[in-house]
Structures are given as structure tokens and as C-alpha cells.
Amino acid sequence: MLHVESLHAGYDNLRVLHGIDLDVPAGDLLAVIGANGAGKTTVLRAVSGLIRPSSGRVTVDGRAVTGLRAEKVAAAGLAHVPENRLVFPSLTVADNLALGGWTRRSSRLTDDRDRVLDLFPRLRSRLAQPAGTLSGGEQQMVVIGRGLMAGPKVLVLDEPSVGLAPRLVAEIFAALARLRDEAGLAILLVEQNARAAFRVADRVAVMDRGRIATKGTPAELAGDDRVQRAYLGGGYSESSTVD
Ligand SMILES: Nc1ncnc2c1ncn2[C@@H]1O[C@H](COP(=O)(O)OP(=O)(O)OP(=O)(O)O)[C@@H](O)[C@H]1O
Ligand SMILES: [Mg+2]
Known part of the structure; x- marks a missing residue:
């Protein structure tokens, strides 16, 4: 691969x-x-x-x-998750994830997001929270999730x-x-x-x-x-x- x-x-x-x-x-x-x-x-x-x-x-x-x-x-x-764990701090978790899927058809985005939330259940209750307020580990999950949104x-x-x-x-x-x-x-x-x-x-x-x-x-x-x-x-x- x-x-x-x-x-x-x-x-x-x-x-x-x-x-x-x-x-x-x-x-x-x-x-x-x-x-x-x-x-x-x-x-x-x-x-x-x-x-x-x-x-x-x-x-x-x-x-x-x-x-x-x-x-x-x-x-x-190929999705690259770089070392500095950069989220868009003032955007919500939901918007950070959506940005990773901008090239995808919108019908797939909900499914893709569900899969990310299934993988990182902590993010589910934090979707509306600005990503900059998450813990370091949660921000890492957002960045990985964002990469996964591109399929x-x-x-x-x-x-x-x-x-x-x-x-x-x-x-x-x-x-x-x-x-x-x-x-x-x-x-x-x-x-x-x-x-x-x-x-x-x-x-x-x-x-x-x-x-x-x-x-x-x-x-x-x-x-x-x-x-x-x-x-x-x-x-x-x-x-x-x-x-
Ligand atoms: N942007 C850059 N410009 C010039 N030299 C660089 C740049 N980035 C890395 N280097 C140099 O390239 C070499 C390899 O760096 P690299 O970052 O790939 O190592 P690494 O194995 O990832 O190290 P670490 O475990 O510290 O992250 C080092 O000598 C480093 O100084
Ligand atoms: Mg390195």
C-alpha cells in the first residue's frame, strides 16, 4: 500500500x-x-x-x-498527522473534523464523522467545544480524526x-x-x-x-x-x- x-x-x-x-x-x-x-x-x-x-x-x-x-x-x-498536534483552536471540534473532509461528498461526511467518534468516543460530547480548550490527548485525537475524514x-x-x-x-x-x-x-x-x-x-x-x-x-x-x-x-x- x-x-x-x-x-x-x-x-x-x-x-x-x-x-x-x-x-x-x-x-x-x-x-x-x-x-x-x-x-x-x-x-x-x-x-x-x-x-x-x-x-x-x-x-x-x-x-x-x-x-x-x-x-x-x-x-x-495518504493522510499525514504531523508532530505538532495543530488544531484550529477557535473552531469547534466538529468544524475541525469537517475541515479534514472538505474534498469528500457531503453524503459521506456524516458516516466518516460517525466512524471517527466511534474510534474516539471522548470527542462526541465535545463536538461544540473550541478545539483549543481540549486536553493534549484530545487534541491529538482531533488531529488524527481530521486526517481520517479524508478517507x-x-x-x-x-x-x-x-x-x-x-x-x-x-x-x-x-x-x-x-x-x-x-x-x-x-x-x-x-x-x-x-x-x-x-x-x-x-x-x-x-x-x-x-x-x-x-x-x-x-x-x-x-x-x-x-x-x-x-x-x-x-x-x-x-x-x-x-x-
Ligand atoms: N527544516 C529543516 N531545515 C534544515 N535542517 C533540518 C530541518 N528539519 C530537520 N533538519 C535536520 O535534519 C536532521 C534530521 O531531522 P529530523 O527532524 O528528521 O529528525 P528526527 O529523527 O525526526 O528527530 P526527533 O526525534 O528529534 O524528532 C537533523 O539534523 C535536523 O537538524
Ligand atoms: Mg522528529
Whole structure:
């Protein structure tokens, strides 16, 4: 569903990505972890058209989108939930969600919104509230919900758990698992919170200085001493669940 091949990208004279290969089939969640500055956000920006790759190939649902502008990539079926959790603070939750669906036929909007509210029931009683007055976790739900309103096939998220209480992180990750399992979305999740990511991911890619250093299932990588020490602090166990 999302296919990334030999992606190179950066900023002005700074080369950041040195050949990234990633594959996320429908119904699959790939987590990307790595140290600060490894290039995780840059991967998402280059995939979603916010920056232009210098070379490589990106396809969404079989369509080549390499080098297309973000709105074209979105139209091909990719929703990008960026890291800064930006809602339109003075607009209501309902209007924030509606903005994500502006390209959709109005007959679908109600269904789409119902699905978002089913996924994030907390938002239902807050539809008329200005989004800026929500808690951080609720704002994260609005931003994810807004992305879903466009009816994507691929969802990419940049550190949705940052600054949230564990219970909210668990709620958001449980919603991602449902989107994967019930809606069959392909999900690419960038996370600092490696332990939470390991619990939900089907596969994990570890980035180091613009490259994928290693890839595998959470169980495989948890058995890797280096990964264990650097990212899991010795605390991951295979039987952990998302709650
Ligand atoms: N807009 C920009 N202009 C110039 N350089 C940038 C820009 N954004 C990021 N960089 C640089 O690109 C490199 C990779 O940054 P990136 O944000 O992709 O890392 P990251 O893995 O997401 O880090 P973090 O975990 O801190 O979010 C860093 O050296 C960073 O300083
Ligand atoms: Mg980042």
C-alpha cells in the first residue's frame, strides 16, 4: 500500500536521508524509532510531499507520488498527522473534523464523522467545544480524526504520544490498532516511545543517521541487545499489551 524505495532527501545543502526502503502493506503497522535527529520526521515529510526527495520512489496504493505536492499525495490516499498536534483552536471540534473532509461528498461526511467518534468516543460530547480548550490527548485525537475524514488508505503519524499520559497513549494506540485491523489501513508510525510502539507494531524499523539500521518484528528486535539497551531500557516483554 505504501512503498518507499531508495529515498534520499534533505534540506538545502544538508543531506539527511541516504536511501530509505520501507514497505507498509494494507492492514499493517510499521513503527520507525531512532534517536533525535536520525531523520524520522524527514522520512514522513518526504513521503507526504512536504519536502521534495532528491531521488528514490514513493508509491501510494500503486500510484507513484514521488515529488508531488502534499495535496496531491493526500488525494492519492495518504493522510499525514504531523508532530505538532495543530488544531484550529477557535473552531469547534466538529468544524475541525469537517475541515479534514472538505474534498469528500457531503453524503459521506456524516458516516466518516460517525466512524471517527466511534474510534474516539471522548470527542462526541465535545463536538461544540473550541478545539483549543481540549486536553493534549484530545487534541491529538482531533488531529488524527481530521486526517481520517479524508478517507485515507495510508496513515502516517509523527510521535502522536509525545507529552501524553500513559492512559491517553494507550487509547490512541488502541485506535491505531483498530484502524489497521478493522479498516485495513497501512500505518507508518514514528515514535520516541519505543515501548508503546513495540506493543502495537507488526514490524519495527530502527533509524540511525539517515539510514535504516535494522528492521524486524518487535519480538526479534527486543532480542537484540543493542536495541534493548538503547530503546527499551531492558523493560520490554513480549507479553505486554496495549492497556
Ligand atoms: N527544516 C529543516 N531545515 C534544515 N535542517 C533540518 C530541518 N528539519 C530537520 N533538519 C535536520 O535534519 C536532521 C534530521 O531531522 P529530523 O527532524 O528528521 O529528525 P528526527 O529523527 O525526526 O528527530 P526527533 O526525534 O528529534 O524528532 C537533523 O539534523 C535536523 O537538524
Ligand atoms: Mg522528529
